Amino acid sequence: QVQFVQSGAEVRKPGASVKVSCKASGYSFSTYAIHWVRQAPGQSLEWMGWVNAANGFTKYSQKFQGRVTFSRDTSASTAYMEVSSLRSEDTAVYYCARDPNYYAFDVWGQGTMVTVSS
Amino acid sequence: QSVLTQPPSVSGAPGQRVTISCTGSSSNIGAGYDVHWYQQLPGTVPKLLIHGNSNRPSGVPDRFSASKSGTSASLAITGLQAEDEADYYCQSYDSSRNGFYVFGSGTHVSVL
Numbered sequence: 001q002v003q004f005v006q007s008g009a010e011v012r013k014p015g016a017s018v019k020v021s022c023k024a025s026g027y028s029f030s031t032y033a034i035h036w037v038r039q040a041p042g043q044s045l046e047w048m049g050w051v052n053a054a055n056g057f058t059k060y061s062q063k064f065q066g067r068v069t070f071s072r073d074t075s076a077s078t079a080y081m082e083v084s085s086l087r088s089e090d091t092a093v094y095y096c097a098r099d100p101n102y103y104a105f106d107v108w109g110q111g112t113m114v115t116v117s118s
Numbered sequence: 119q120s121v122l123t124q125p126p127s128v129s130g131a132p133g134q135r136v137t138i139s140c141t142g143s144s145s146n147i148g149a150g151y152d153v154h155w156y157q158q159l160p161g162t163v164p165k166l167l168i169h170g171n172s173n174r175p176s177g178v179p180d181r182f183s184a185s186k187s188g189t190s191a192s193l194a195i196t197g198l199q200a201e202d203e204a205d206y207y208c209q210s211y212d213s214s215r216n217g218f219y220v221f222g223s224g225t226h227v228s229v230l
Contacts, residue, residue: 035219044120045156045164045207047219059218095163103211103219104154104169111163 002026004096004109011115012086019082020112022096029077030054032098035105036070036081040092050099051079086116121146122208122222129228130198138225140191140208146220148189151211155184155193158205167206168193195227203229 007021022034035050049060051070058070064083072079079096094112097105123141130136140153147153155168166175168184171191181202184193191210195202208222 037221044224045209045221047221061218102169103152104166104209105156105164106166106169106175108163108165 002098002107004098004107006094006096006109006112009113009115011117013118014087014116016086016116017082017084018086018114019080020094020096020114022079022081022109024053024077024079024098029072030074032100034070034072034079035097035099036068037095037097037105037108038092039095039111040089043092046092048081048094053079083114086114088116090114091116120223121212121220122210124206124208124222124225126223127226127228129230130195131230132198132200134198135194135196136198136227137195138193138206138208138227140193140222142189142191142210142212142220144189145214146189146210146212147186147191149213151213153184153186153191154209155182156207156209158207159201160204164207198227198229200229203227 005023010018012018030053033050033052036048038046048064051058051072069082096109098107100106128136152170156164157167158164171186172184181197206225212220
Protein backbone atom coordinates (compact mmCIF):
# COMPACT_ATOMS: atom_id res chain seq x y z
CA GLN A 1 0.00 0.00 0.00
CA VAL A 2 1.02 3.60 -0.46
CA GLN A 3 2.80 4.98 2.59
CA PHE A 4 5.24 7.57 3.77
CA VAL A 5 7.69 6.89 6.59
CA GLN A 6 9.25 9.93 8.17
CA SER A 7 12.39 10.27 10.26
CA GLY A 8 12.22 10.40 14.03
CA ALA A 9 11.67 13.19 16.51
CA GLU A 10 14.26 15.93 16.79
CA VAL A 11 15.24 18.45 19.46
CA ARG A 12 17.14 21.58 18.47
CA LYS A 13 18.26 24.79 20.07
CA PRO A 14 17.07 28.15 18.73
CA GLY A 15 19.07 29.21 15.69
CA ALA A 16 19.90 25.65 14.66
CA SER A 17 18.66 23.73 11.62
CA VAL A 18 16.80 20.46 11.22
CA LYS A 19 16.30 18.14 8.26
CA VAL A 20 13.38 15.73 8.10
CA SER A 21 13.08 12.87 5.63
CA CYS A 22 10.00 11.25 4.11
CA LYS A 23 10.42 7.90 2.37
CA ALA A 24 7.67 6.89 -0.02
CA SER A 25 6.67 3.39 -1.04
CA GLY A 26 3.85 1.67 -2.87
CA TYR A 27 3.72 3.94 -5.90
CA SER A 28 5.95 5.60 -8.47
CA PHE A 29 7.62 8.33 -6.45
CA SER A 30 8.11 10.75 -9.35
CA THR A 31 4.43 10.82 -10.26
CA TYR A 32 3.16 13.23 -7.61
CA ALA A 33 4.31 16.28 -5.70
CA ILE A 34 5.23 15.93 -2.06
CA HIS A 35 3.89 18.60 0.25
CA TRP A 36 4.91 19.57 3.75
CA VAL A 37 2.38 20.56 6.40
CA ARG A 38 3.04 21.39 10.01
CA GLN A 39 0.87 21.43 13.13
CA ALA A 40 1.93 23.28 16.25
CA PRO A 41 0.66 21.87 19.55
CA GLY A 42 -3.09 22.40 19.81
CA GLN A 43 -3.18 24.32 16.55
CA SER A 44 -4.54 23.86 13.06
CA LEU A 45 -2.68 22.55 10.04
CA GLU A 46 -0.35 24.91 8.18
CA TRP A 47 0.77 24.33 4.60
CA MET A 48 4.48 24.99 4.02
CA GLY A 49 5.00 24.18 0.36
CA TRP A 50 5.80 21.37 -2.05
CA VAL A 51 8.47 19.74 -4.15
CA ASN A 52 7.88 18.24 -7.56
CA ALA A 53 9.20 14.72 -7.10
CA ALA A 54 10.01 14.38 -10.80
CA ASN A 55 12.10 17.49 -11.44
CA GLY A 56 12.78 18.95 -7.98
CA PHE A 57 10.90 22.19 -8.60
CA THR A 58 9.82 23.75 -5.34
CA LYS A 59 7.13 26.14 -4.17
CA TYR A 60 7.06 27.68 -0.72
CA SER A 61 4.41 29.43 1.30
CA GLN A 62 5.46 33.06 1.68
CA LYS A 63 5.75 32.55 5.42
CA PHE A 64 8.53 30.01 5.00
CA GLN A 65 10.27 31.37 1.92
CA GLY A 66 14.00 31.71 2.57
CA ARG A 67 14.06 29.62 5.73
CA VAL A 68 12.82 26.27 4.46
CA THR A 69 14.33 24.08 1.75
CA PHE A 70 12.69 21.10 0.11
CA SER A 71 14.60 18.51 -1.85
CA ARG A 72 14.21 14.95 -3.02
CA ASP A 73 16.26 11.90 -3.99
CA THR A 74 14.40 9.94 -6.63
CA SER A 75 16.75 6.97 -6.34
CA ALA A 76 15.74 6.62 -2.69
CA SER A 77 12.09 7.66 -3.18
CA THR A 78 12.67 10.15 -0.41
CA ALA A 79 11.76 13.79 0.07
CA TYR A 80 13.46 16.11 2.52
CA MET A 81 12.57 19.28 4.36
CA GLU A 82 15.17 21.45 6.04
CA VAL A 83 14.27 24.35 8.31
CA SER A 84 16.99 26.80 9.33
CA SER A 85 17.19 29.53 11.97
CA LEU A 86 14.79 27.61 14.16
CA ARG A 87 12.81 29.44 16.81
CA SER A 88 10.50 28.24 19.54
CA GLU A 89 7.46 28.93 17.34
CA ASP A 90 8.71 26.22 14.97
CA THR A 91 7.96 23.55 17.56
CA ALA A 92 5.44 21.38 15.76
CA VAL A 93 4.71 18.07 14.14
CA TYR A 94 5.85 18.16 10.52
CA TYR A 95 4.03 15.98 7.99
CA CYS A 96 4.79 15.07 4.42
CA ALA A 97 1.76 14.38 2.26
CA ARG A 98 0.93 13.51 -1.33
CA ASP A 99 -1.26 15.50 -3.68
CA PRO A 100 -2.62 13.13 -6.34
CA ASN A 101 -3.24 16.07 -8.66
CA TYR A 102 -6.50 17.27 -7.19
CA TYR A 103 -5.17 19.85 -4.72
CA ALA A 104 -5.82 17.67 -1.69
CA PHE A 105 -3.67 15.33 0.37
CA ASP A 106 -4.59 11.67 0.17
CA VAL A 107 -1.63 10.03 1.93
CA TRP A 108 0.25 11.42 4.93
CA GLY A 109 3.43 10.48 6.71
CA GLN A 110 3.22 9.61 10.38
CA GLY A 111 4.63 13.00 11.34
CA THR A 112 7.92 14.14 12.85
CA MET A 113 7.92 16.09 16.09
CA VAL A 114 10.45 18.91 16.07
CA THR A 115 11.03 20.62 19.41
CA VAL A 116 12.95 23.89 19.55
CA SER A 117 14.08 24.69 23.04
CA SER A 118 17.09 26.19 24.72
CA GLN B 119 -4.90 32.99 11.83
CA SER B 120 -6.25 30.49 9.34
CA VAL B 121 -7.47 31.68 5.97
CA LEU B 122 -10.58 29.51 6.21
CA THR B 123 -12.83 29.98 9.24
CA GLN B 124 -14.53 27.13 11.07
CA PRO B 125 -16.43 27.05 14.37
CA PRO B 126 -14.11 25.90 17.17
CA SER B 127 -16.47 23.16 18.30
CA VAL B 128 -19.77 21.45 17.63
CA SER B 129 -21.43 18.69 19.60
CA GLY B 130 -24.25 16.25 19.28
CA ALA B 131 -25.75 13.17 20.79
CA PRO B 132 -25.24 9.77 19.20
CA GLY B 133 -27.47 9.40 16.18
CA GLN B 134 -27.89 13.11 15.66
CA ARG B 135 -26.78 15.20 12.70
CA VAL B 136 -24.12 17.86 13.03
CA THR B 137 -22.75 20.28 10.49
CA ILE B 138 -19.45 22.14 10.29
CA SER B 139 -19.12 25.32 8.27
CA CYS B 140 -16.02 26.52 6.45
CA THR B 141 -16.01 30.16 5.39
CA GLY B 142 -13.53 31.49 2.89
CA SER B 143 -13.30 34.38 0.49
CA SER B 144 -13.23 35.36 -3.15
CA SER B 145 -9.59 34.24 -3.50
CA ASN B 146 -10.19 30.65 -2.43
CA ILE B 147 -13.59 28.96 -2.13
CA GLY B 148 -15.36 31.85 -3.85
CA ALA B 149 -12.93 31.65 -6.75
CA GLY B 150 -14.21 28.19 -7.52
CA TYR B 151 -11.45 26.12 -5.97
CA ASP B 152 -12.46 22.79 -4.55
CA VAL B 153 -12.88 22.23 -0.81
CA HIS B 154 -11.56 19.11 0.90
CA TRP B 155 -12.16 17.83 4.41
CA TYR B 156 -9.90 15.93 6.81
CA GLN B 157 -10.63 14.05 10.00
CA GLN B 158 -7.97 13.92 12.70
CA LEU B 159 -8.69 11.48 15.49
CA PRO B 160 -6.94 12.22 18.78
CA GLY B 161 -3.20 11.69 18.49
CA THR B 162 -3.34 10.55 14.87
CA VAL B 163 -2.50 11.72 11.37
CA PRO B 164 -5.07 13.71 9.38
CA LYS B 165 -7.14 11.53 7.08
CA LEU B 166 -8.76 12.69 3.84
CA LEU B 167 -12.49 12.47 4.41
CA ILE B 168 -13.96 14.35 1.45
CA HIS B 169 -12.26 15.60 -1.72
CA GLY B 170 -13.50 17.73 -4.56
CA ASN B 171 -16.26 19.34 -2.47
CA SER B 172 -18.38 16.22 -2.04
CA ASN B 173 -16.52 13.04 -2.97
CA ARG B 174 -15.82 10.37 -0.41
CA PRO B 175 -12.67 8.27 -0.82
CA SER B 176 -13.11 4.55 -0.68
CA GLY B 177 -13.80 3.38 2.86
CA VAL B 178 -15.33 6.61 4.17
CA PRO B 179 -18.85 5.94 5.48
CA ASP B 180 -21.72 7.64 3.68
CA ARG B 181 -22.66 9.26 7.00
CA PHE B 182 -20.19 11.93 5.94
CA SER B 183 -21.30 14.35 3.25
CA ALA B 184 -20.22 17.81 2.16
CA SER B 185 -21.25 20.65 -0.08
CA LYS B 186 -20.03 24.02 -1.26
CA SER B 187 -21.81 27.24 -2.13
CA GLY B 188 -20.41 30.68 -2.84
CA THR B 189 -17.56 31.42 -0.46
CA SER B 190 -18.48 28.67 2.02
CA ALA B 191 -18.60 24.94 2.38
CA SER B 192 -20.02 22.58 4.94
CA LEU B 193 -19.49 19.06 6.21
CA ALA B 194 -22.37 17.05 7.63
CA ILE B 195 -22.20 13.99 9.81
CA THR B 196 -25.46 12.11 10.08
CA GLY B 197 -26.08 9.32 12.57
CA LEU B 198 -23.27 10.63 14.79
CA GLN B 199 -21.20 7.90 16.41
CA ALA B 200 -18.75 7.92 19.30
CA GLU B 201 -15.85 7.23 16.97
CA ASP B 202 -16.60 10.43 15.08
CA GLU B 203 -15.25 12.47 17.97
CA ALA B 204 -12.29 14.18 16.33
CA ASP B 205 -10.97 17.40 14.84
CA TYR B 206 -12.14 18.26 11.33
CA TYR B 207 -10.36 20.59 8.94
CA CYS B 208 -11.41 22.05 5.63
CA GLN B 209 -8.81 22.85 2.98
CA SER B 210 -8.78 24.65 -0.33
CA TYR B 211 -6.49 26.47 -2.73
CA ASP B 212 -5.93 30.21 -2.53
CA SER B 213 -4.76 32.39 -5.37
CA SER B 214 -3.66 35.29 -3.19
CA ARG B 215 -0.06 35.83 -2.17
CA ASN B 216 -0.72 34.57 1.34
CA GLY B 217 -0.20 31.02 0.25
CA PHE B 218 -1.43 28.45 -2.15
CA TYR B 219 -2.95 25.64 -0.12
CA VAL B 220 -4.93 26.81 2.88
CA PHE B 221 -6.52 25.06 5.82
CA GLY B 222 -9.40 25.92 8.05
CA SER B 223 -9.03 26.71 11.72
CA GLY B 224 -10.40 23.32 12.68
CA THR B 225 -13.54 22.15 14.46
CA HIS B 226 -13.66 19.71 17.34
CA VAL B 227 -16.68 17.44 17.23
CA SER B 228 -17.80 16.13 20.59
CA VAL B 229 -20.22 13.24 20.93
CA LEU B 230 -22.29 13.80 24.05
